[in-house]
Amino acid sequence: MSEFDTVAGQLAELARQQQQQKSEQDRQLLQRVLEIYDQKTIASLLRKVSQHEWTRESLNRWLNGKSVAKSLTETEVSMLEKMLPEPPLHHPDYAFKFIDLFAGIGGIRSGFEAIGGQCVFTSEWNKHAVRTYKANWYCDEQTHRFNQDIRDITLSGRADVSEQQAYQHIDQQIPDHHVLLAGFPCQPFSLAGVSKKNALGRAHGFECEAQGTLFFDVARIITAKKPAIFVLENVKNLKSHDKGKTFRIIMETLDELGYEVADAAVSGKDDPKIVDGQHFLPQHRERIVLVGFRRDLQLSAGFSLSKLSQLYPQQRKTIGELLEPSVEAKYILSPTLWKYLYQYAKKHQARGNGFGYGLVDPARSNGVVRTLSARYYKDGSEILIDRGWDRELGEVDFDHAENQQRRPRRLTPRECARLMGFESVDGKAFRIPVSDTQAYRQFGNSVIVPAFAAVAQLLRPWIIEATKKV
Template sequence: MNELELLAQNLIAQNEKDQQNKLEEDKALIKKLVEIYDQKYVAEALRAVSHNDWTRETLNRWLNGKTAQKPFTALEVKMLNRLLPEPPKNHPNYNFRFIDLFAGIGGIRKGFEDIGGQCVFTSEWNKDAVRTYKANWYCDSQNHKFNSDIREITLSDNDKISEQEAYDNIDREIPDHDVLLAGFPCQPFSLAGVSKKNSLGRAHGFECETQGTLFFDVARIIASKKPAIFLLENVKNLKSHDKGNTFRVIMNTLDELGYIVSDAEHIGSDDPKVIDGKHFLPQHRERIVLVGFRRDLNIDKGFTLRNIKNSYPSRRPTIHEILDEKVENKYILSPLLWKYLYNYAKKHQAKGNGFGFGMVYPENPESVARTLSARYHKDGSEILIDRGWDMNLGEIDFDDKNNQENRPRRLTPRECARLMGFESPTGTQFRIPVSDTQAYRQFGNSVVVPVFAAVAKLLEPYIAKAIEQDKKKKVA
């Protein structure tokens, strides 16, 4: 073999290797996308920039090696990458690290990324919520871990595991972080089995009182990782659940773990820990926010959630501004459903119980919606958009054509995204890769994004102090 033949052979071998690597990269990209989007949607994206007639079927055969695999063109790869979230503006120069527990679709995360934080761990068990989360938030596989069931990390569902073994597993599985975020679900605190555990000498303190709840998993993570600061979010009724016993246990637990909770002394109606989203967007949505500082850092002085009022927008967006000019007819209530809701409201008005639905009026700049809930997909009754129906609950002819043309409608998922602050009408669109039903559930279970962006902004200087204090402790 002469010199040219040897050179050619090497080049051919290298080209084959490069092509194989390219195919593996393309396949990895497609696998990442079909975890988020329907294969039909991915095929449509490819067809938009390709001469190939991609379909759900041809894409599936390509992915499973049942047809000849050709590398994607540069334009196709560019299009596919556009379907994935871009790194945040601070990437890779982050100021601090945080984790996102019970993350939902990431409503709390945005504010902490905006102040320079890097999310290094996310936990969310709902598969559809994970799709939406991954479609919108950058999850670097090298510097970010994704977990589904947090109990796989805390080992709280395994009675044969000792507390120390659980803490050790948490320490291995969850990266070190400065801030812990958790919108944990509120479950009844069960004391069943406590006596037995005490007799075995196993449970003590919060390990006893909070066992069996998802707050217990958060507490175990705090106990193991000892973040400088945490932010916990829940419904306002957490304070009154079980005549206040649930909230008492939570506050005592956080104190036992060595944390000072901001505004802990306020328990009345004027509680700064309860924040209403209506100050930022036209939706009445009260949530309790618990911000805790590790006691040994001594950095909590001066922090109060009362100062969030300084972040209220000078002008709150109106209902009209978050609505689309035209929507599909499927979002207008059917004649049968509207008749039922209307008569239901009429019946309850006669009993003095108020309306059975919540109507908002786009032409009224002061109109504020009720709280969007996860059940919104059922009938949309808590937030109906007025389209000119006469709201005098008298005798109405439901067969009248003019009346029927003005039936109210429900919000679209895109409008829900705006009502929750995930996007603005003129800003970057929030990706919704799931069905309308799942989207309504996800937005109804989420938080008003600008509320937590404002809390993050309040915390920014305290996070900096915490990192500085931790550095000093490590040097000492």
């Protein structure tokens, strides 16, 4: 073999290796995208920018190694990369690390990333919420870990594991961080959740092993990792659940772990720990916010959630400003559903009860709508957009043709995203890769984003100080 043949062979092998590496990189990119979007959608989009006849089957065969390795074109790679979130910009002067537990779709993460934080660990068990989270928040595998069931990390419920072993496991699995964020499951403590479980004869609060005890998984992580600061979120009813016993146990636990909770001694109707989203967006949504500081670091002096009022927007958006100019007919209530809700409300009004739908006139400038719930997908009754329904005419002839053309409608998922603060009317769109039903559940389970962005902004000086001490 001549010298030229040897060089040619080496170049051919190098080209083969490069092609193999390119194919593997493309496959990994495609896998990340398909963690979010379904194969049918991606195959359809690829066909629009490619000469290949992509199908769900061809994508499957390639990903599973059942077909010849392919390489994507530059156009295909560019399109797929645009479907993933870009890395955030971190300010070098006060960059800090945080973790996002019971993350939902990232409502609390948003504000802490905005002030320079880097999320290094996320835990969320709902597979549909995970898709939405990954569609909108950067989750680099090199610097970030995604976990689903937090009990796989804390090893809670394992009789064969000691507390020390559990703490060691947590320390190994979760990166070091300055701030811990956790919106631990609230259904066991909410008014609706308690009523439902009572009716079914099931336990709630800390007796509910499925969800209620997950607070103690948070406590285990705090014990093992000792973050400088934590921010915990739950429904307002947490304070009164079980005649205050639940909240007392939580506060005592946090105190025993060596943390001072801001505004701990304040209670009553002016408790600053109760944050209402209506100060930021036109939705009444009260949440309890517990901000804790590690006692040995002496960080807590001067912090109070009462100062959040300084960060309220001067001009709050109206419900009308959040609505889309036109919506699909599927969001208008069917005649049967509207008639049922209308008559149901009239029946309870006659009995002196307050049950009924919430009809919202978008022309009102200062109106605040009811709390968007996770059950919104069922009938949308808590927030219905008035399309000119004539109430007097409805009393006389509910089936009047003209009135039926004005039946109320639900909010669209995009409008829910705006009402929760995940996107603004003129800003970057929030990606919704799931069905309408799942989207309604996700927004109904989330937080008012600008409210927690304000909490993050208020906390920023204390976080900067924490990075100097830890």
